[in-house]
Amino acid sequence: MSAQQYFSRRRAVSLLSALTVAIAATGFGNVALAQSKPVLRIGYQKAASTLVLLKAHGALEKRLQAQGVEVKWAEFAAGPQLLEALNVGSVDFGYVGEAPPVFAQAAGANFVYSAYEIPTPNAEGLLVQKDSPIKTVAELKGKKIAFNKGSDVHWLVVALLKKAGLTYSDIQPVYLAPADARAAFEKGAVDAWAIWDPFQAAAEKQISARRLATGVGVVSHHQFFLSARPFAEKNGEILKVLLEEITKEGQWIRANTKEAAAQLAPIQGLDPDVIEVSLKRYEHIFKPVDAKVLDEQQRIADAFFELKLIPKKLNVKDAVLK
Secondary structure, eight states, X not given: OOHHHXXXXXXXXXXXXHHHHHHHHHSSTTHHHHXXXXXXXXXXXXXXXXXXXHHHHOHHHHHHHXXXXXXXXXXXXXXXXXXXXXXXXXXXXXXXXXXXXXXXHHTTOOEEEEEEEOOOXXXXXXXXXXXXSOOXXXXXXXXXXXXXXXXXXXHHXXXXXXXXXXXXXXXXXXXXXXXXXXXXXXXXXXXEEEEETTHHHHHHHHHOOEEEEESTTTOOOOEEEEEEHHHHHHOHHHHHHHHHHHHHHHHHHHHOHHXXXXXXXXXXXXXXXXXXXXXXXXXXXXXXXXXXXXXXXXXXXXXXXXXXSSSSOOOGGGGSOO
């Protein structure tokens, strides 16, 4: 299935849920347009620790309240679903990895890159069972690898295979969301599982999964803050405040990692020690989007196009404000 078909099908299925999020967040359909008070709607994933803590601490709300701006939050299972909601106008801003924006842009999503986290290649990896005879990526030829289609680890798998002298067609991809992928992995229904933290750290701790490879030396594993283009064009000052508060939250996490893990534990449903490992694998340092990081995104887009994972060649720089 092509990326365009995939996202079209997802759009048909998830349009209702995305609109439901909008209704739940605003109270009824077009209230955000009808009311005079500006609203910032942020989409996040439970694994996105910086945004989760920003929400919990309330500093953003306090600062924007002084400017008459209301903040609303909507949780999503993963990046592709979040971007679908952003594309249909349910949220204004979100945090995803490096691959979902490529698939979304190929499917016509109208967003812009607003900022990025510096490389965190150790925060994703390719796992095998602790007693698996597989010792190298090259030994995965003909094997089943589970991962979330269109996610960061989709790019990780492509890059790891290339480094090992294999092609994408040499393996059997099994497209599963994290929870389903872990279940298949534990049952032995797949030979390997590509996943990001904190799910990676949880599998290492809870079932003694072994990291066959990580992104180190293979991919950058950037994380991106994306904005709906119409919102970004009209609300530069709101985004400026938002990114400033995100930066402060990242600085707090770096200085208070153990406390951050303790606060996240009941929210993410994981032991604090697992979360602490995960937090240490991310940098929590955010920068404005620049030419270098966009060039890296372009390489991902080109690779996915060559593999026919997206239906057309992209110019990644089209997804920035002029």
